[in-house]
Amino acid sequence: MPQYQRPTGTNDILPDEQAYWHYIFDRIHHVAALYGYQQIETPIFEDTAVFARGVGEGTDIVQKEMYTFEDRGGGSLTLRPEFTAGVVRAYIENGMKVWPQPVKLYSIGPAFRHDRPQANRYRQFWQFNAEAIGEQDPAIDLEIMSLAWDLYTALGITEISFQVNSTGCSKCRPTYIEQLAAFFAQHEGRLDENDQRRLASNPLRILDTKDASIQDLIESAPNISDYVCDECREHFDTLLSYLDLQGRPYTINPRLVRGLDYYTKTVFEVWSSALGGAQSAISGGGRYDGLAEVLGGEPTPGVGYAAGIERTISVMQELDVRPPELTSPRVALIYLGDAAKRACIALASELRSRDIGAVMFFDDPSMRSQMRSADREDVRYALILGDRELEQDVVAVKDMVKDVAQQTIERGVIVSWLKEGLNGSRQ
RNA sequence: GCGGCUGUAGCUCAAUAGGUUAGAGCACCUGGUUGUGGCCCAGGAGGUUGCGGGUUCAAAUCCCGUCAGUCGCCCCA
Incomplete structure (x- = not known):
């Protein structure tokens, strides 16, 4: 506990x-x-x-x-x-x-x-x-x-x-309550402890009693509609x-x-x-x-x-009515090495400023671990940056949903590429 | 405020008629891949059995109390 x-x-x-x-x-x-x-x-x-x-x-x-x-x-x-x-x-x-x-x-x-x-x-x-x-x-x-x-x-x-x-x-209503109370008072002996208490405090509530043995009383009690x-x-x-x-x-x-x-x-x-x-x-x-x-x-x-x-x-x-799922981040940034980590932090800011959800995983986990985390975040794309990509000024893009070949996209056009790729996609 | 039932790992549950280091699945972490998720495999971490007391050689297990959860009463959404 x-x-x-x-x-x-x-x-x-x-x-x-x-x-x-x-x-x-x-x-x-x-x-x-x-x-x-x-x-x-x-x-x-x-x-x-x-x-x-x-x-x-x-x-x-x-x-x-x-x-x-x-x-x-x-x-x-x-x-x-x-x-x-x-x-x-x-x-x-x-x-x-x-x-x-x-x-x-x-x-x-x-x-x-x-x-x-x-x-x-x-x-x-x-x-x-x-x-x-x-x-x-x-x-x-x-x-x-x-x-x-x-x-x-x-x-x-x-x-x-x-x-x-x-x-x-x-x-x-006061007249009705009076009549109702008078009616139940005549049959007080049949009321259970709860209902006797209600007789004094709120006679109306006796009408809703769970006591099955006095159903006939309830049936014959004065009806509000007559009053x-x-x-x-x-x-x-x-x-x-x-x-x-x-x-x-x-x-x-x-x-x-x-x-x-x-x-x-x-x-x-x-x-x-x-x-x-x-x-x-x-x-x-x-x-x-x-x-x-x-x-x-x-x-x-x-x-x-x-x-x-x-x-x-x-x-x-x-009734098994399901609400629409909440939207989640759409890309994960995967880095290899400190230079790439810094580049990813910058890229994440840029993506978010362009309304593209982006997540990263810290404490420098292995690439495999980052990919696993990305999978659990339900992102659409993993954007991978390592020394190779930095050198060539590109981003490796892996589609996490569709089974298509990984692509290499120029860093300068990655935002517009993602905008297009994510268009209409909820992920 | 009153009553029934139930409390074991983050979750769902095991643990012969009290018996030795309380287990499993899921989830989590790591590895199997010097840079690639899901599936699979291996390993790891995680529990003062709600808490307190009692009975007993021995208590997760029995008893009492208490706290919490759950269901019901009153009442209400």
Whole structure:
């Protein structure tokens, strides 16, 4: 065992895995641009109150999952457990209410939650986050969902579907929760320890219980759709009609209740059948019409969503979707002797300044060893310099991919020769 | 925060019912070629068997603790 190991629940993203990350980031920028979303990057930590108040004091995230620490100045800071609260804080702080509305923003970066790690769940994990702030039309809810869908399509991810629900608003949800709590209270004896605790803290969550023995209770429990106010109902129905219009498969899931307090009206998740168990949600989001006010801004509607990058990669691997390979250096410089080494160092600089990737191997290894290294770097050409070449002012060029005779190229034209030879070649 | 399973070389794994210098494949280094990669061959380096304690004549192996990984619960991406 090494003396030091990475903290529990964190990962080193090694070179071999970077092709996925580059590809996903590239597709994110592309799809976000198609929808007119602009990138914003907020700090990785914020004043603790931003999350405590924004996400909600009663949530699991705030109660037991935040990385909170005292700043040297005495204030309390927290590593972001999610993006939305920070982005809405930035909206308010930067006066974005005077920008053309809605303000459509996206971010990519790590978030932190002190959970117990398990498959596809880590303490530091990356998210792609998108927010549309300042618009209440359900068409913008659809737009965010559509953006999510298009991203997966662009990545070659299939077999996904939406789960949607309406959780009501500040006007109608309290009544529903009251009714729900009253209902479960009548059957408290049948609830397990977990669900009894939820009865007090968050009765909505009982709907998602894993306890099979109370399925009949869940079935007969009050349904949110019978309690939402006219405004929420119309919002939801319109959203569903837009989804129908786009032909996107969805399931209305009356038990979908997300664990952040700020959601109002629309909540949704994207599920992938490629991931088993509890981690079938690869992204999720919803509307948060009350959040800006909670954070000290003017009442401002908003809707957003977050996709887990690690889960996205898992799905790609499950489905055997391969990202394009990263480009690697295209030539290796092989030297024999000190004079040639100096000539190679100069040539390498010249090649790189002309956008030709070039690598060398130091500590004066044998030619054979240099050739082996060149092979492992997947270069297209090995450029060989020794006393003979120096004398004649030429470079010996060996094609490492095609089985053709080695060539001798004049030093003065080697750059243009390579430019032509490498044209169209990814190596 | 709770529970199951697992910790042997960089990686994947061996090591009869506890028994002597803990092995192999891959990867790495060197050589087989005074200046030519892949394939092949030869050699080399690499381990306080996660850590600590206990049982035993003897522990990688059994027991306890601890740490870590992994899977699951809660919750979520």
